[in-house]
Amino acid sequence: MDIRQAHIRNFSIIAHIDHGKSTLADRLIESTGQLTQREMKEQILDSMDLERERGITIKLQTTRLVYKALDGEEYILNLIDTPGHVDFTYEVSRSLAACEGAVLVVDAAQGVEAQTLANVYLADEQGLEIVPVLNKIDLPSARPEEIKREIEETIGIIAEDAPMISAKEGLNVRDVLEAVVKKVPAPTGDIDAPLKALIFDSFYDTYKGAIAMIRVLDGTVKKGDQITMMAQNKHFEVAEVGFFSPTMLAIPQLKAGDVGYVCASIKNVGDCRVGDTITQKKNPTLKALPGYKKATPMVFCGIYPADGEHYEDIRDALEKLQLNDAAISFEAETSVALGFGFRCGFLGLLHLEIVQERLEREYDLDIIATSPSVIYRVTKTDGEVIMVQNPTNLPEVTRITRIEEPVVKADIIVPSEYVGNIMELCQNRRGTMDHMHYIDDKRVILTYDLPLNEVIYDFFDALKSKTRGYGSLDYHFKDYQESKLVKLDVLINKEVIDAFSLIVHETKAVARGRQICERLKDAIPRQMFVIPIQAAIGNKIVAREDIKAMRKDVLAKCYGGDISRKRKLLEKQKEGKKKMRQLGSVDVPQNAFLSVLKFDEK
Amino acid sequence: MKNKGVYIHVPFCERKCHYCHFLSSTHLEGMGDYVRDLVGEIRLYQEDLSGATTLYLGGGTPSLLEIEDLKTIFAALGKRDFTEITIEVNPESLTAGKLEGYRALGINRISMGIQTSHDRHLVTMGRGHDFTQAAGKVALIKASGFENFNIDLIYGLPGQSLKEVGEDLAAFIGLGAPHISTYGLSYDEGTDFHQRLSAGLLEPVTDDLDREMFALIKETLEAEGLMRYEISNFARPGYESRHNLIYWSGEPYVGLGPGAHGHLEGLRYENHRSFSDYHQAVVRGERPRGSVERPGDEEFEYIMLNLRKVEGFEIEDFNRRFKKDFLKSHEAVLGKLTLAGVIEIQGGWVFFTDYGFDISNEALVHFMG
Incomplete structure (x- = not known):
């Protein structure tokens, strides 16, 4: 092993959500002394402002730290950020593929949670060295010794000498850096072999084009090199290489073991695919890296512009998002009610919510999202098997032999006093218990088979609400199972509104139909005529609510000829109306679409 | 006039x-x-x-x-x-x-x-x-x-x-x-x-x-x-x-005194609401107007004002004034509003029903461009 590589450590931080991953990352950057706390804030904020002006966002994803260890040697630590959520196991695994080790942060008060386990499994699959760290030891409720035992028992890694820190207070953060240096193996690439580099992330810059975040496994890459994207078989000339520290810093070249970025004037975002292998055009490596399994979207919904005019803007935004979030899929679709839009696929409901939020916040788009759906496997009477992810495309009942739905295996960790609540919840959601296991006398892990379509609506909200926020969840796809499913249509003013249609289990259809009618009744304002809201299965109406006609909307005084006041009032009212969507002859506000998806205690 | x-x-x-x-x-x-x-x-x-x-x-x-x-x-x-x-x-x-x-x-x-x-x-x-x-x-x-x-x-x-x-x-x-x-x-x-x-x-x-x-x-x-x-x-x-x-017929009127509104030569104005601004303008020999505007949409204003009257307005009068066919140019809105029992068209006149008056703001918004 060469001396240069012996002084490199490539690692990620993994944790259950809210266990302090980002705070620790910030502390590590600070404590390696490159930036003071104030500078860091300013610098990161500046860079984000700049990105915002250019219309893109770069998260602080990968940072090079220089650390002088207790052994007197200077090490380069490449910290590769990972997304923190259950839906993003795919993204976590792709970050992990660029590392040799992972710092596992566990909350010293809360202990091991569902995503702690899920992340450990992923790190294990990649053969990474796992470095456990106990965070939040400053909390009065911290019980580090118990949690260490818990880590050893449930995860099976030794936690005896795990650093005990408070990232928030900056306590013992240096112990983490020492542990990384000591425990995480150095990279072992061959600097003289042909270039072989993994694209583990990418993003778009208006001036530089698509930028690839890479881990160099073998060889070197520098400005002027002719490189090949192996999966695409496309060639580019390298314009710049460098690393983040935490802003972009150009250097002469990247070598085996390094983590950094490559710009090569790549105009088309699709040419810079995450998971692809980069090599030299002239002296290529023989075999590409295995890359990633393509992430399979599990949850789908329609995304439409709120005002119908911004269809192209949504396409642009989705394309850009797709670049650093390859798990998003989308294709154009048309809804009778909403016009032109996109059917988008996501890894899970939270992924869906995050993408919606990014479209609204980062791209300033007003969107309407339809009810989420999963993919159903439908066998038709003529023997053809089709995959249906838009309820509108479900064939007529008489032409269906059977419908199968995706079932997930879900791990739910809850304090023992809430076990009853969760069993009740899972039963209501058509779950089947696989097993139940006490982590200690206070906490239980429940494993259930749950139909995915029961999970995607509001399961997570319900879980949180029924465990006072203490429950945690992780799930992964298990298989397809036959089920008695029906299509539920919603009619507003006697017209089927396809955007509200959904596929539900027949035992749930009536209750769900009733609930949707009630919510739409509250969400849609009174109009000039009575509006019936109905839910129907086939031709059978199963629920109905009426929105009464508007009773009063008049301001009848007009003393002294103040006409402008009245006109301005009406103009304001008109603006409010414009924000609504016309479905048939009914004005429906955007929040009506959201309101049918929200969790309700009842 | x-x-x-x-x-x-x-x-x-x-x-x-x-x-x-x-x-x-x-x-x-x-x-x-x-x-x-x-x-x-x-x-x-x-x-x-x-x-x-x-x-x-x-x-x-x-x-x-x-x-x-x-x-x-x-x-x-x-x-x-x-x-x-x-x-x-x-x-x-x-x-x-x-x-x-x-x-x-x-x-x-x-x-x-x-x-x-x-x-x-x-x-x-x-x-x-x-x-x-x-x-x-x-x-x-x-x-x-x-x-x-x-x-x-x-x-x-x-x-x-x-x-x-x-x-x-x-x-x-x-x-x-x-x-x-x-x-x-x-x-x-x-x-x-x-x-x-x-x-x-x-x-x-x-x-x-x-x-x-x-x-x-x-x-x-x-x-x-x-x-x-x-x-x-x-x-x-x-x-x-x-x-x-x-x-309500859209005819002209002179508005005088602080905060008064007037309608002259197609312009709508509001006098200064501040007594001292009003005073100073008058002393300077200027008309004491705080704001003047030309209604952007005269058609709408005509409809908004005339429909305040129970008799409404005569379609012929609208057509002469704006040189267009009211029934044609507002076909969709009229269809919706008559169906909902909000307005009636009778004997060449358009007018609000009692229900139309009750919800006249909502109804008028439909006529806005």
């Missing part, structure tokens, strides 16, 4: 009513300066005043003006062929002497705010009179030979019942006015009522009750021969307010 109005705003009151958002000051010591400035402003409008057919003194409380002040103002206006001259009065300040003075000046119509026959509501509203006093002043108006007069009724008061509105109607009809204006109470920003509503101290009537009240008002007054001719006005035939009809 055959009609032209003059509106003079008299922005002074002895006290501010709790629901009122109109420009008015309680510093009555400023009235002398006001009259001087108003006269100055009138001089700047001599040409526009020619051909004026109606004059309306509104407020505020115009009956706070002394007859001498009115004489000064009328002298400045010069000799005009007004067919209708209205003055707004309140029960407290109206005297037999003033009424006599009004007659001598040619004022031929009185408009008095009474609002309700229930003294407890009058107190809540911050009015300075009780019903008995108001009824006495109506008798005085009639005794002074004014047979053309209006009284204002406000309904939908906090805590008001339908029965009380019925009692108000009986009491108001008993006063024998040939014109009654009815206003649904609104809680306008900046008023004491608005503040108390926000603080949860007042309970507004529900929309349903509000409409029941109005339905009762319409039924009762029309049974007495007081016909609804505009969204909130009732009159015996021949007693409709000519001045107000000018507003």
Whole structure:
């Protein structure tokens, strides 16, 4: 092993959500002394402002730290950020593929949670060295010794000498850096072999084009090199290489073991695919890296512009998002009610919510999202098997032999006093218990088979609400199972509104139909005529609510000829109306679409 | 055009009513300066005043003006062929002497705010009179030979019942006015009522009750021969307010006094609301306008104003004015609104139904471009 590589450590931080991953990352950057706390804030904020002006966002994803260890040697630590959520196991695994080790942060008060386990499994699959760290030891409720035992028992890694820190207070953060240096193996690439580099992330810059975040496994890459994207078989000339520290810093070249970025004037975002292998055009490596399994979207919904005019803007935004979030899929679709839009696929409901939020916040788009759906496997009477992810495309009942739905295996960790609540919840959601296991006398892990379509609506909200926020969840796809499913249509003013249609289990259809009618009744304002809201299965109406006609909307005084006041009032009212969507002859506000998806205690 | 109005705003009151958002000051010591400035402003409008057919003194409380002040103002206006001259009065300040003075000046119509026959509501509203006093002043108006007069009724008061509105109607009809204006109470920003509503101290009537009240008002007054001719006005035939009809027909009017609105040569303006801005402009010899605008959408304004009238407007008149076919250019909207029972088209006229008036804001928004 060469001396240069012996002084490199490539690692990620993994944790259950809210266990302090980002705070620790910030502390590590600070404590390696490159930036003071104030500078860091300013610098990161500046860079984000700049990105915002250019219309893109770069998260602080990968940072090079220089650390002088207790052994007197200077090490380069490449910290590769990972997304923190259950839906993003795919993204976590792709970050992990660029590392040799992972710092596992566990909350010293809360202990091991569902995503702690899920992340450990992923790190294990990649053969990474796992470095456990106990965070939040400053909390009065911290019980580090118990949690260490818990880590050893449930995860099976030794936690005896795990650093005990408070990232928030900056306590013992240096112990983490020492542990990384000591425990995480150095990279072992061959600097003289042909270039072989993994694209583990990418993003778009208006001036530089698509930028690839890479881990160099073998060889070197520098400005002027002719490189090949192996999966695409496309060639580019390298314009710049460098690393983040935490802003972009150009250097002469990247070598085996390094983590950094490559710009090569790549105009088309699709040419810079995450998971692809980069090599030299002239002296290529023989075999590409295995890359990633393509992430399979599990949850789908329609995304439409709120005002119908911004269809192209949504396409642009989705394309850009797709670049650093390859798990998003989308294709154009048309809804009778909403016009032109996109059917988008996501890894899970939270992924869906995050993408919606990014479209609204980062791209300033007003969107309407339809009810989420999963993919159903439908066998038709003529023997053809089709995959249906838009309820509108479900064939007529008489032409269906059977419908199968995706079932997930879900791990739910809850304090023992809430076990009853969760069993009740899972039963209501058509779950089947696989097993139940006490982590200690206070906490239980429940494993259930749950139909995915029961999970995607509001399961997570319900879980949180029924465990006072203490429950945690992780799930992964298990298989397809036959089920008695029906299509539920919603009619507003006697017209089927396809955007509200959904596929539900027949035992749930009536209750769900009733609930949707009630919510739409509250969400849609009174109009000039009575509006019936109905839910129907086939031709059978199963629920109905009426929105009464508007009773009063008049301001009848007009003393002294103040006409402008009245006109301005009406103009304001008109603006409010414009924000609504016309479905048939009914004005429906955007929040009506959201309101049918929200969790309700009842 | 055959009609032209003059509106003079008299922005002074002895006290501010709790629901009122109109420009008015309680510093009555400023009235002398006001009259001087108003006269100055009138001089700047001599040409526009020619051909004026109606004059309306509104407020505020115009009956706070002394007859001498009115004489000064009328002298400045010069000799005009007004067919209708209205003055707004309140029960407290109206005297037999003033009424006599009004007659001598040619004022031929009185408009008095009474609002309700229930003294407890009058107190809540911050009015300075009780019903008995108001009824006495109506008798005085009639005794002074004014047979053309209006009284204002406000309904939908906090805590008001339908029965009380019925009692108000009986009491108001008993006063024998040939014109009654009815206003649904609104809680306008900046008023004491608005503040108390926000603080949860007042309970507004529900929309349903509000409409029941109005339905009762319409039924009762029309049974007495007081016909609804505009969204909130009732009159015996021949007693409709000519001045107000000018507003609703889109005809021109000169607005004078602080905060007054005018409509001249296609422009709508509002005078300075600040007394000192108003004063300084007049002293400089400038028309004291705070804002002037040309209505962007004249078609819409025509529809909005004319539909206030029960008769609506004649389609031919619209077509002539805007050189287009109203029925064709508004086909979709008309289809929707007639289907919903909001407007009717009959004998070449377009007009609101009773339900249309109830929800006229929502209906009008449909006509906006």
